[in-house]
Amino acid sequence: MKMPRKLTIANLPTNIEHLKRLSSELGNVAIYLKRDDQTGTEVSGNKIRKLEFAIAEAIDNGYDTLITCGAVQSNHARATAAAAAKIGLKCHLILRGSSEDVFEGNYFLDGLFGASIDIVDSEEFKNIDKLLKAKQDELESKGRKGYVLPIGASNGIGGFGYFYAMNEILEQEKTLGIHFDAIVTTVGSAGTFAGLLYANTLVKNDAVVYGINISADREYFAGETKKIIAEMNEYTGENISLSYDEISIIDGYAGRGYGLSTKEEIDFIKYIASLEGVALDPVYTGKAFYGLYNEIKKGNLSNHKNILFIHTGGIFGWKAEQRDIIKNF
Ligand SMILES: *Cc1c(COP(=O)(O)O)cnc(C)c1O
Numbered sequence: 001m002k003m004p005r006k007l008t009i010a011n012l013p014t015n016i017e018h019l020k021r022l023s024s025e026l027g028n029v030a031i032y033l034k035r036d037d038q039t040g041t042e043v044s045g046n047k048i049r050k051l052e053f054a055i056a057e058a059i060d061n062g063y064d065t066l067i068t069c070g071a072v073q074s075n076h077a078r079a080t081a082a083a084a085a086k087i088g089l090k091c092h093l094i095l096r097g098s099s100e101d102v103f104e105g106n107y108f109l110d111g112l113f114g115a116s117i118d119i120v121d122s123e124e125f126k127n128i129d130k131l132l133k134a135k136q137d138e139l140e141s142k143g144r145k146g147y148v149l150p151i152g153a154s155n156g157i158g159g160f161g162y163f164y165a166m167n168e169i170l171e172q173e174k175t176l177g178i179h180f181d182a183i184v185t186t187v188g189s190a191g192t193f194a195g196l197l198y199a200n201t202l203v204k205n206d207a208v209v210y211g212i213n214i215s216a217d218r219e220y221f222a223g224e225t226k227k228i229i230a231e232m233n234e235y236t237g238e239n240i241s242l243s244y245d246e247i248s249i250i251d252g253y254a255g256r257g258y259g260l261s262t263k264e265e266i267d268f269i270k271y272i273a274s275l276e277g278v279a280l281d282p283v284y285t286g287k288a289f290y291g292l293y294n295e296i297k298k299g300n301l302s303n304h305k306n307i308l309f310i311h312t313g314g315i316f317g318w319k320a321e322q323r324d325i326i327k328n329f
Pocket residue numbers: 045046047075076152154186187188189190191192193281284285312313314315
């Protein structure tokens with residue numbers, strides 16, 4: 001099988017931790033956490049794994065600028081800005097937001113890493129493909145070369161970040177002497193989920209890879225997953241193809257929608273933080289881990305003994321309205 005080249009930016013392999021107190025509270029199940037929130041400081045989170053492959057492709061094809069997009073507090077945009085600075089490339093971000101957004105968290109870090117930033121409103125952001133292309137054309141007219149990464153770096157090349165992570169997990173199983181029968185991740189643009197699923201299918205591992213979507217719905221993300229898997233086939237020369245039933249996305253935990261929290265979600269994040277000393281984030285991992293917890297409580301995952309949840313990061317994404325929910329100590 002052909003495998004694209006990757007850079008070495010992230011701190012890998014990331015640790016796997018046993019959440020002992022949570023596991024004993026749930027009973028009959030062992031919950032483990034893969035600390036992909038610790039892939040680095042500036043580049044922390046899951047996006048750097050995808051960027052290691054995407055940026056290698058950009059460099060190998062002579063690009064000098066990374067162009068990407070996301071919400072104003074996008075972890076992917078911040079990781080791209082940080083990685084660009086580490087590698088010596090330029091970075092341009094098109095972020096969905098407004099003039100009212102506080103210059104904090106990921107947005108602040110984007111500026112700190114020297115990315116140039118266009119803020120556009122949600123109406124304009126509907127034409128994001130055109131906006132990205134226009135930026136690329138503008139750079140070209142100045143003799144530069146812009147490499148466009150889609151939202152979340154979730155495409156064929158980005159998928160290899162979690163193909164690589166799946167192989168890392170299989171290696172760690174040997175050293176730890178544990179076999180994970182379920183691997184669970186958040187689905188935000190499906191690249192992480194698709195990459196894990198691709199590798200899991202290719203090596204015929206018997207674990208079930210579950211995704212828990214934090215926006216949109218199962219149908220939408222099953223389609224995105226299929227698209228990414230098809231693009232990965234173009235690189236590997238393999239012919240992995242999955243039916244809708246083989247794509248295990250658990251729906252029902254998007255709550256109030258992307259970037260919006262409920263009190264139950266924030267209370268749950270505080271529960272885990274005080275029980276285990278682990279900080280989840282309100283946009284992604286807090287919702288998905290809350291989903292996993294509820295599915296276990298309902299008995300829907302009772303056929304699994306060792307469950308590995310990927311902590312994909314997001315610590316910089318906390319905003320005042322979410323922080324304020326837990327302020328009354
Ligand atoms: C982007 C992101 C996700 C979702 O990953 P996708 O590959 O986009 O599905 C999960 N957690 C965090 C913290 C993220 O930033």
